[in-house]
Amino acid sequence: QVQLVQSGAEVKKPGSSVKVSCKASGGTFSSYAISWVRQAPGQGLEWMGRIIPILGIANYAQKFQGRVTITADKSTSTAYMELSSLRSEDTAVYYCARDAASETDYWGQGTLVTVSS
Amino acid sequence: QTVVTQEPSLTVSPGGTVTLTCASSTGAVTSGYYPNWFQQKPGQAPRALIYSTSNKHSWTPARFSGSLLGGKAALTLSGVQPEDEAEYYCLLYYGAEGVFGGGTKLTVL
Numbered sequence: 414q415v416q417l418v419q420s421g422a423e424v425k426k427p428g429s430s431v432k433v434s435c436k437a438s439g440g441t442f443s444s445y446a447i448s449w450v451r452q453a454p455g456q457g458l459e460w461m462g463r464i465i466p467i468l469g470i471a472n473y474a475q476k477f478q479g480r481v482t483i484t485a486d487k488s489t490s491t492a493y494m495e496l497s498s499l500r501s502e503d504t505a506v507y508y509c510a511r512d513a514a515s516e517t518d519y520w521g522q523g524t525l526v527t528v529s530s
Numbered sequence: 531q532t533v534v535t536q537e538p539s540l541t542v543s544p545g546g547t548v549t550l551t552c553a554s555s556t557g558a559v560t561s562g563y564y565p566n567w568f569q570q571k572p573g574q575a576p577r578a579l580i581y582s583t584s585n586k587h588s589w590t591p592a593r594f595s596g597s598l599l600g601g602k603a604a605l606t607l608s609g610v611q612p613e614d615e616a617e618y619y620c621l622l623y624y625g626a627e628g629v630f631g632g633g634t635k636l637t638v639l
Contacts, residue, residue: 448628450576450630457617457631457632457633458570458576458619458621458630458633459630460627460629460630463628472626472627474628474629475531508575508576510576514564515564515566515581515582515628516581516582517566517568517578517581517621518578518581519578520575520576520577520578521575522575523575
């Protein structure tokens with residue numbers, strides 16, 4: 414049974430950073446990529462980036478280049494997404510999802526990040 | 531800036547058939563964009579339905595099918611059930627970068 418369990422909700426100040434974790438179980442972590450997707454309140458899904466843990470290589474959507482960093486720790490089967498220079502528009506639910514050669518299957522439960530002064 | 535376009539909303543009667551589409555601003559959608567389709571209900575995480583154009587996950591109901599239609603990716607629901615009322619999103623890959631469509635709100639009425 415594959416599960417992706419994300420860290421809890423966060424409240425952050427504008428200009429700060431947030432780091433969300435995604436711990437995988439039930440599968441071979443290094444054999445898959447982990448993507449990060451966000452959803453602002455009442456809005457659609459937005460692809461942020463993806464990492465292939467076995468290679469340690471991450472790709473980012475142009476929109477987030479320079480502001481997002483996705484990493485993975487193979488020893489704990491955990492992926493991380495760090496977003497910096499937070500602004501109110503970054504308030505959203507952040508999801509991780511498992512990817513195998515552009516086949517996205519399992520999703521985490523989501524992490525609400527609220528950016529407010 | 532690549533844009534992926536879906537119908538904002540569609541309505542279908544129970545037992546009916548409906549097709550949702552997914553278009554790319556760069557031109558015709560092909561299998562090389564590895565179209566994925568997801569279903570999302572209010573307050574829930576998205577659920578994967580289709581990958582690589584037409585492949586189903588083990589949990590995908592048989593009434594859902596994916597294809598390429600007229601230069602777009604398509605998701606067809608045949609014999610629609612009330613529980614199919616949800617938001618549906620397509621995802622296309624442009625090389626290493628993914629882009630979601632804006633979503634289609636499907637109403638079963």
